[in-house]
Amino acid sequence: MTTAEIQFDESTTTPGGPLLEVSDLDVSFPSEDGRVRAVRGLSYQVSPGEVLGIVGESGSGKSVSSLAVMGLLPQQAKITGSIRFQGRELLGRSDRELSRIRGRKIAMIFQDPLSALTPVYTVGDQIAETILVHGKGKVTKQAAANRAVELLDLVGIPHAQQRAKAFPHEFSGGMRQRAMIAMGIANDPDLIIADEPTTALDVTVQAQVLEVMKTAQEVTGAGIVIITHDLGVVAGFADKLLVMYAGRAVESGVVEEIYAAPRMPYTLGLLGSIPRLDAEEKQPLVPIVGQPPSLVALPPGCPFGPRCPMHVAACDAAEPALSIVDGNAGSADPHRAACIRSSEISATDADPAEVFGAEVVEPPKVASIPREQREVVLSVDEVVKQFTVTKGVVMRRKVGTVHAVDGITFDIREGETLGLVGESGCGKTTTLMEILGLEKPTSGSISVLGRNVGKIPAKDKKAIRRDMQVVFQDPMASLDPRMPVSDIIAEPMLVHGFAKAEIQKRVPELLSLVGLRAEHAARYPAEFSGGQRQRIGIARALALEPKLVVLDEPVSALDVSIQAGVINLLDELKAKMGLSYLFVAHDLSVVRHIADRVAVMYLGKIVEIGDVDTVFGRPEHPYTQALLSAIPIPDPIKERQRERIILTGDLPSPANPPSGCRFRTRCFKFAALPEDKQRACLDEHPPRLRRGDDHEVACHYAEVREVV
């Protein structure tokens, strides 16, 4: 069968006009405190084949506006304004009418691919269903099923024929998102709305998904609206950009223009808050202080005013309109900004760090001592952790072993930050838990401050715990919701027998150390924002003045603008207290910013380790190269020139790792090698060899390739 059979939808596009035209869109919800005005007077246009990126913090109304386009808002939402799709007004249409357009003409890709797929039907059936529903009897079941396989193949799912018969839970996160995209483009839509399509995914998978979306756009020629909080993601993908704040567009225009010359302090701050992968030397990160205003009763004036470093009295007079910035009046897509001082910004061409007054944190004093002479804080030597897989309830029998961590070696010296990076499932968390658990590993040894944890008596472990503290990823889950902040911070001190008076004194000290106020002590964690909660977590970790702090993805759950504040804090504390960090993250740009050394993990092994500039600047292992190339750079021009190494497939199961080099199944280098040279990769695991001063790589055919 051919695809032509299913092209049942004769095009009805009005030629020339915009595909989607949103004007003066207002959305409000009733709430206990009054009406929440989630979107206030939003206008934008999307032409066929164009990609519009909508960027903003959580709660800025970006998702609500696109749900309004889809007609998916709840009943109680009040929507006014106009949404015209291909010249037809969408507002005021019944759900039944909208359903005919949804799925066939407009497709939506949601953030969470697991909840967007029905668990009880196979993936193929679900894709076929979208074709059948809109086919209205013109398409046979068989044709729809074939088309589903074709689509899965198109989005890069290997063995599409078999995988179409799989259920959603048998797909990995990235594959599910790809299946969602396949479903979205199944009816050759004219508009695709993607709501944070890559937020829940690993970087390598994110790169794959973005690539697939590009393919989808080429195949369907559709206009795309991509909603995200990550300015990096849209840099290389979008044509136009719309920055939203407090329900309004505050800056809009062509992507290159906005990235090169932002004219609204908020955009400036957003751009300055992202750590750059391509930063040669350490650049200051800009935290945007405060949090978005309540949308219930907005005070008059610029909503960004209270957080703005350029705030003047005139800003509070009236909310600035989105007007064309200087020297842009003539162009077709003029650059607009909603700031009364935008002309001043363009006159000085200020960069974010200047405007927001951010400074680079001085490195700690110990950093000047050569590494070899510093004390070893943590040393991990050939550590192996295995889990046995058992089957059966009454008669348990062993059916296999999972090598979650398979012989890793690294050490951390005083005043140093080691970044441990890798995809989810590579064994990062297991490594952390091994270190923190202070149990004897399956084999190998872990030493904290020179003491082997496998050999010390149980009561001495408590003393070691004092020198090693942890900050978790999810600031919501890591603080006991039933405890006031003072008790949370006091807890480690109580455990280690501090005197009551001492604790009373320390709690306010610690709070001010992490930038919170002493009177915050009597509140419960739920009353704080994510960034503040993470600060409480950090205060708790520092209560005992540890030597080593283990940070398990401490900023990945935070908004970019807030992330910058926490990273700066960690940097400062390290310098002030002479801490050492073990920093686990999947975001390599954060690692580049904060770490001194970096270790790249793949399937339970470290494939490359070394000083951060060497590993990022001259990566030698193909996996590191792929990881680095997958990280988007918030610079549209650079981003479009970059060559992206797309890893095929997903992480293999650690229960059944490939023979020889574990990375070979996804390695682009391996695939390009002649057969006789492939033998080495197939048969033996490459040893970690010294390649430079502080640089070790585990690859038979390591060579430098610049990817940033």
Place this chain on the structure above:
Amino acid sequence: MTVNLNEGDSSGTTGAAGGGPVDAAVEPSKATGRGALIVRRFLRNKLAISGLIAILLLYAVAFISPLFSPYDYKFQDYGAFLQPPSPSHWFGTTQIGEDVFTQTMHGLQKSLTIGLLVALISTFVAAVVGSAAGYFGKWSDRTLMWIVDLLLVLPSFLIIAIISPSLRGENWLWFVLLLAAFNWMITARIVRGMTLTLKEREFVKAARFMGEKPWKIISKHILPNMASLLIIDGTINVGSAVLAETGLSFFGLGVQPPDVSLGTLIRDGTRASLTFPWLFVFSGGLLVLAVLAVNFVGDGLRDALDPSSKKGRAKEKKKRRAERDEAQEQPAAAEAGARKREDDDR
């Protein structure tokens, strides 16, 4: 110091920040601990306080009023059989001329203690056994759950029937224990399930990595996080224990005539509740009152323990709104510098 806009506004933006700041006016020097906060939040709840007072009053009345009554609970007035309430017999009399008022008060003395003690003991045992099984896992989980299942499967009246002859004539506190012993299993199973999920939460892990002892973790982190369940379970148990005690009396254990309890009074009175309502209404009414009071106290405790509950802070809202209005009047520009430092990344 000035109250800034951001703080007041936090209530509307995210679900997590739901209520905004609670205690706007805490003296900054003293850090308030959990205990003090809970007491403060509890005392703020009027209904809970009235419940607590009601329980204390019931106890006082039950123990003090018989001292002033001219009759003993065993005394039979041969001049007044089945008389309705009158000045001489406030609650009327029974078929054999006993004074219902003194009987009810005497019954109340025992039943209140039985109800509260059984509820406390059974909920406590459920919490300890369930959380221990869930937290420690492995063999302790298996053993404890085996016991729970065994007790659930065995018919409790059978065991009581076996045990009761040897307990006859012993202290009545014995059957408080007996009642509690057959009341905790289902709750224990629920507690175990909740412990299993709580155990994996990061704050429990954090406590473990801090070097906190297991039982401390259970009492500080795990049990407070399921306080709602335990409190509701406890308050329900109070009422059911008072009535269950009559079941035990059937086996000849518990309260034997001529001694009375609220349970036995209710049991005997229901048969004539329509024709001679006073036999039933007073004892029944007091039981309802007692259970209601316990429920109020329980609700108050739950709200005090649960920071997401809005009850403990209803008053603050109005106060805060006033403060916010005040803050808005102040020129925001003057605060910009101070705010920047204080509210970094709120």
